[in-house]
Amino acid sequence: MCGIAGILGIAPERARPAIERMVKAMAHRGPDDCGTQVVMARSAGAQPVFLAQTRLSILDLSPAGHQPMRDIPATASDANWIVFNGEVFNYLEFHPQLQNAGWKCRSTCDTEVILHAYRVWGEACVERFRGMFAWCLLDSATQTAWFCRDRLGKKPLYMTRPPGGGLIFASEVRTLLAAGPELVAPEIAPEALESYLAQGAVFGYDSIIRNVSLLPPATSLVTDWSGKEIRQRRYWKMPFQPAPTTSPAPGDRAAAVSGLAKTLREAVQLRLIADVPLGLFLSSGIDSTALATIATEVSTTPIRTISIGFDQPEWDESTEAEAIAKQLGTEHQTVRLTGEGILSELGHVLDFIDQPTDDGFNTYYVSRAARRAGLTVALSGVGGDELFGGYASFRDVPKALKTQRRLNSFGFVRPLLRRLAGLGRSRRAAKIVELLRRPATPVQLYLLRRELFLEPQRRALFDRPSGSDPYSGVPASTIAELDALSGKTELTNLVSYFELSAYLRHMLLRDSDVFGMANGLEIRAPLLDHHLVGEAVALPGVWKSPVPYPKPLLVDAVGARFPRQILNRPKRGFTFPWEAWLRGPLRERVRESAENEALWEHLGLHPRAPRELFARFIANDRRVSALQLLALVVLAHYATRYSLQRRRE
Template identity: 40%
Template sequence: GVRSLEPASYALADRTGRILRSGSYWNLRDHANGDAPSDRSTCVQNVGKLLQSSLESHLVSDVPVGLFLSGGIDSSALAILASRAQKGLDAITLGFEQKEFDETAYAKTLGKSLGLRHHIFQRTEADLLDEFPHFLDSMDQPSIDGFNTYLVSKAAHEAGLKVVLSGLGADEIFGGYPSFWQVPLALNLQRLSGLFGPGRKVFASLAGQLPSAHAEKLATVFCRPNHIVDLQLLRRELFLREHHQTFVANDPSLCENTGIANDLIQRLKSNVAGLDPESQISMLELQTYLRYVLLRDSDNFSMAHGLELRVPFLAKDLLEFAIRIPGKWKRPARYPKPLLVDAVAEIPKEIYARKKQGFSLPWATWIKGPLRPLFLSHLETRESWTTIGIDSKFPLKVWNEFLANPTRGRASRVLALCSLASFTKSHKLSAP
């Protein structure tokens, strides 16, 4: 069989493939209890030095190195740091006709000020829709993420680049996700509900009635264990753990192999023990969503275009320092990711002080409209679902729930099923 190794781990095998010994040679948690920075200004200086050192080492290459420039804080910081070390770098920006997620104006201004060779690729909605089937075909594992990386990597390939820098990791180590405040808040709400006897059931019932796309998850908060790991995993869940038994075909025992393995949950709980809330979320984002989704997908979809993607924010020295930074310095004050913004002082105010746009594609609109035939062709094929152990009625149930209430979360569920169906058909997979 084929096994994948965890990051920073090894395995020793004999000639027959039998594993003789395996283990880990590095764990970020081992560095969390080192000396914390004594004051914020010194911390900012050290972050700046570590970032600059990382950028310089990631620019070493026998071919030109470019970078993705979106116009947000992370890619702007990368561009500034890289330009200090090397002039005339190539920068890749995607422009879109949908103004709600087009950031080319900010990227163009920064690129001009830094003297970058700036390649701006304008993409229409029709362009994106045409690429979607190719995106599905390029997957080496089913995923609902990575379409943005696929698109910008294709643009970098068209620009002649072989190596690019990405801003992955900045949100995880500098507190850029809403999870840094949402999960501790949910933990406190959960504890508060426990003070009122049957309060958890009451709170769960009330939360489930809220007119919100997140009502189902909010209600589930009061049904999960009172631990930050359980609530962080809930925040990232697509299909709630409580519903897994509804989609397995005929054999309830298949549920035992769904969701996150208990030994991983226990490892995560051990890794965050004793840390402040911000450092706990940082550790969890690094060791779950970044590790298993963002890095995996970025590697997959950049290599689909013959591109090597490098991640300077995830340099070992920087990670080992960042995990010791007191959480209070990572909290947004007047602007997000204050440590990063202060460490790279040249980031323009119009970039760091504006509301984050991000790359959130209109999946709900597309799935109901131009992509509807493609999605239904995957969801309606009953035989393909039973072949992989999924109740053939479940995909259409998810589809109908989406049509009745086309929220972003429900669109992601439909996208996940389409991705899974496409992958299993292409690779002729079946349940064991």
Template identity: 35%
Template structure:
């Protein structure tokens, strides 16, 4: 795994400043601690940091074709590179290395921009073609690897794996995007393609960007989407066998490495399935790592131990205690923009633990989105059945009015919380799902934001993120729709961002077999009732895994990878919370209603309400502001050291 960076002059062919390019590259040293490489020529400069995994001796980058007219910097793994290498050799291409990187330059020569359609893996790369005077940026289908870019006022396009590298360029404006702030407090992360900085964009998963010298960049091109094309009639038994065969293959091709390899083992179904398939494919015991918690309601370590013992893995576990909240500022610096998923804490620790023993770790990421594992899918489908009884034109005014009139009673027993139910019945499917996944509901954000921020937002509403994707959804059933929305937003924006930054902070490569795009395509075509049946998600997956995993693990209640924030904010984090949310940083940014922030803290600390999600999002936002905007130079220099 690696880091890339670069500068492309859209209109001139002036020299690229080597000091700026080197700083952009070296700020990402943690992603590639083994080697550094840089290439400059008039109008273009490419930088690379390498974490060596395959072909340790000859895989340095930037990597060139034979006549050095095409060069690439690349972050990722292309698992089908041996087959592609043989295919390209038949077309007359010659290879001087055994690494997957060289496949990219020859695939570009052979197929041009459609080369990405031939790659099976995770990747983000930038390719410069001197003859065509063009720069080609590409990101993998599911968004496992990140790629950020910005067009500067001086006519340069800059790009990098992480935002911190772009911030090193003196021409980049650091203006915050108010729409991104609304999205952050709605989702807990900032969905693609936006970033917290108005001038910086994320290249969306499954997209490429082709930029030619002498013209402004056009819109990115989407080269792949989740198809959700229903399979022909298929029996449940046959589907289970096919699912296992495809999972075995997705795991097998991810076991190629010239460095120590292992797996995360949380004790959940997905990571346990990956470990089971690894154990059957590996001639030696698998290295596994897990995190344990002091609080029993958050601790899955017992189930991880069951799987480790069953497959005789070399298992290592580490306990996350309350003092781990000291990571707050470190995490805010790591993610470069506000990120409110508190499971980033244990994710950071499990990556740290794994890196002590391996350089590559397989994970179970993607199983919940592909196989309908989230409880919110079950709840959404239940609500959809009620909404289907009346047309939207009747429901919206009727239940919308009743919902506004009924008093809020979040503190009351569930049967008395009719306001939420009435409001949900008055929404369409996308608005209802947005409300279900929303971190801070609409009314809460309206109270939290200052008048100035609300003016900047104008009519914008964060639900538009989901509406944009819903318009492209190829499926018509309600389960596939919300799975599609999560695959486009929550998976790349939260789950994969969290794992990428936490693993790369330790120079650890993470591979996700359940995000193999051919497996994702096949699973998307399964009938919805093979994914979610009788209120149980991952129905077919669990049936297929019955011979491989303990029954009590397969059929227990899903726990998730959470931390006890509510208790921390009333205990060891209480003073830190008070100090951060009354800091001059929040006061001077003029984005928040500070009396309301005080109200949230008081209600939480006296036990009246659980505002832990809102408080954590504010805590992380304050840390981001303080580090990224108020002392940017010092922070960037420290990370480069």
């Protein structure tokens, strides 16, 4: 796990100081080691490639794991180079095959395996890997650069093409900004800003910074050494199946559960490999409990678990977590957090945000607690809700769609209901109005469910960008991607696809990477092993219904050792009391952000709109939520920190 960066096709006198600044900007991602490499091009007049990496050592802690790393062919000038962020968890299984092919590994790190696998199998080698990864591999013979990301998008890879040509890449947006304004202009992208206000995160592959984009998950991109694209392909897709025409047989379910049980154990066992202290986040929820149960079963050493205690009883699950840990026999530690302590570090947390988000704060504090407890790697239950029907969206989207379609058959009723709902003075009433005015499509109703600023509220803040969907606020290209499966699979699995492709991809995984690495912690997600994902998404949606208990496929796959006393507890997330904090100890900070009219005008917003929103919040207007004010505080801090501005046409 680390931070990676590189510069292609830019003259050394500009590239060298830029890469030095980029290394400093990503130092937090690699506290154990760092390195840079200038790889000379063969063609006369061609620019060299600059590679950089900062390392959080996980596998092979010796200097043999140093990056940038080269392989060792017969002729030194033919060496290939790589910078790699992530883990290939099944790397050891390739050692014998690579040695037989003449590429013996000299270290016990997975980076070397990627270099040698490329020599043996070419770009197809990625299809053999189970893991989370992003890399740039330089092929000296073909003078090409191969960029690649893992299937689910756990590890990021951002790119930008400067005005004068070339290509710059990095693990974080702010690392790209560190290259300097002459290479990466700190201009805000209006479509990304619209999606942030709509969903609380930047949805889609274009970042909050204009001309900075994210390589999509499961994507392989090859360029020449000037950064010019040669080819790009998608090497994996989630294998959702068409809706079944007949009811599945009970025996089919038993066989599916048996397959899930086997794959789940493989996924967990692979992610227990580390040369540094490793543990597991444990709440009182089904996902983390499932992982803890399996980990204690497959591990040959005691499993460490960690939970968070909070001084707000309604959000504290530590007592239940401690009982589960005792039942499973883990080495458990509870770390206590207080509201006062959280608030005292809020400015520090805001500094680490790589793209604006109204979520992820809990991940930062849990990761910090794990690191202070001595862990360098932690397993997380992220992905369980998306795969096994754990979110309320699996219930709410079908219900809203059914309501919409019924109303469509009585068209005269809709305007009347919309007017009646408009009389309400709450966010619920405002969402009902939106429900009644939006197209009756699954994707629109799914996005409405978590929408932060509704469309009329966004228009009070700034004008709609041309590339944004007029209803949901996300980019039109994202709507097209999400809508691609509509009508091609059953509704339960369609919602699963939405959750995996939107909320998980553009918020949870991004925040998990950023806030974990901010604390020098690698977060692993066994439930997002692509083999397990492939099996789960292909199963009938009816098997994912919460009957007779939540997430029955996952619980049954874990087996008899699963602590079943937790199954009937209400679902609770680890959240913070933002409403009380924003009205109390954070009120002055919110006011200063909301009333900074010069900043809002600089970003292209209507300058008085945030001030008016804050006044309504303080006046207890229930149509204004605490998360909306938090989103503005985050945006103001981010824009100030990186001197963002709108582009002057």
